[in-house]
Amino acid sequence: MTISGKAIVAGVMGWPVGHSRSPVLHNFWLARAGIDGAYIPMAVPPDRLGEALRALPALGFAGTNVTIPHKEAAFAAVDEADGIARRIGAVNTVVVRGDGALSGSNTDAFGFVEALRSRLGTWSGTGIAAAVLGAGGAARAIVAALQDEGAAEIRLVNRTRGRADALCERFGAPLVAVDWHEREDALEGAALVVNTTSLGMAGGAPLELRLDGLPAEAVVNDIVYTPLETPLLAAARARGCRAVDGLEMLLHQARPGFAAWYGAEPVVDDALRSHVAVDLLG
Numbered sequence: 523m524t525i526s527g528k529a530i531v532a533g534v535m536g537w538p539v540g541h542s543r544s545p546v547l548h549n550f551w552l553a554r555a556g557i558d559g560a561y562i563p564m565a566v567p568p569d570r571l572g573e574a575l576r577a578l579p580a581l582g583f584a585g586t587n588v589t590i591p592h593k594e595a596a597f598a599a600v601d602e603a604d605g606i607a608r609r610i611g612a613v614n615t616v617v618v619r620g621d622g623a624l625s626g627s628n629t630d631a632f633g634f635v636e637a638l639r640s641r642l643g644t645w646s647g648t649g650i651a652a653a654v655l656g657a658g659g660a661a662r663a664i665v666a667a668l669q670d671e672g673a674a675e676i677r678l679v680n681r682t683r684g685r686a687d688a689l690c691e692r693f694g695a696p697l698v699a700v701d702w703h704e705r706e707d708a709l710e711g712a713a714l715v716v717n718t719t720s721l722g723m724a725g726g727a728p729l730e731l732r733l734d735g736l737p738a739e740a741v742v743n744d745i746v747y748t749p750l751e752t753p754l755l756a757a758a759r760a761r762g763c764r765a766v767d768g769l770e771m772l773l774h775q776a777r778p779g780f781a782a783w784y785g786a787e788p789v790v791d792d793a794l795r796s797h798v799a800v801d802l803l804g
């Protein structure tokens with residue numbers, strides 16, 4: 523695939539940005555669709571994010587993703603943010619409008635729901651009790667998604683109780699804060715458990731969570747994707763629960779940006795999953 527002088531250009535801004543899998547997956551989609559386009563990594567220091575975003579229209583970029591640690595700053599920097607970005611308080615996808623204004627969205631909530639639907643065939647959060655571990659940026663997106671799905675109860679379990687309380691205040695019903703040492707109680711009768719903490723990541727601290735109280739019908743989702751099969755997911759499968767890995771959300775959250783910049787609907791399938799999974803191992 524050659525990139526011509528007319529190529530549509532987008533990318534991802536992060537600091538550091540080397541760990542981002544977004545270039546691998548967007549360029550896979552571009553090649554597959556034969557689109558004259560490119561998606562590039564941009565290492566942008568935190569104190570220069572506003573400047574970097576402002577340069578996009580002048581450079582002729584279609585837009586950009588923003589990743590850690592820039593999502594909150596991007597929310598503050600864009601000219602307009604959509605409803606879901608405002609609720610989450612963070613932007614991960616920026617589109618340069620025809621008039622040069624920057625339009626911000628957050629596709630993490632969409633990616634979370636689409637990941638469950640695609641891996642499970644069908645999934646609805648309506649009326650369920652869900653346990654969410656963690657209260658950082660990823661948890662905000664997942665809580666917003668579960669609220670939109672019509673969950674009956676969202677049990678927010680976090681090591682630092684104050685952060686869980688702050689999220690309950692921000693989002694309101696049906697969130698309830700649960701102390702970290704009571705995390706196993708939060709699994710009683712839950713239809714969904716989501717780990718949004720970094721626990722369980724290769725080389726890091728493990729997530730200590732006994733699943734004895736979790737119904738076998740429950741779905742367990744880990745947003746950690748290195749390794750793909752975390753100890754939490756392995757334990758869930760051993761219990762007979764359905765398990766959804768973190769790679770799936772990573773792939774689906776990328777879809778709206780790709781569609782907006784390059785004008786084609788990308789498809790998440792096994793070929794893409796394998797392509798990105800191989801890169802994760804490398």
Ligand code: ATR
Nearest residue numbers: 656657658659660661680681682685718719720727
């Ligand atoms: P992100 O934006 O990716 O969600 P974050 O804001 O740094 O990242 O949040 C990380 C989450 O992992 C937090 O909920 C954090 O708990 P605290 O709020 O108490 O910091 C959680 N976390 C990280 N290390 C942890 C550990 N060793 N035990 C329990 N929770 C941990």
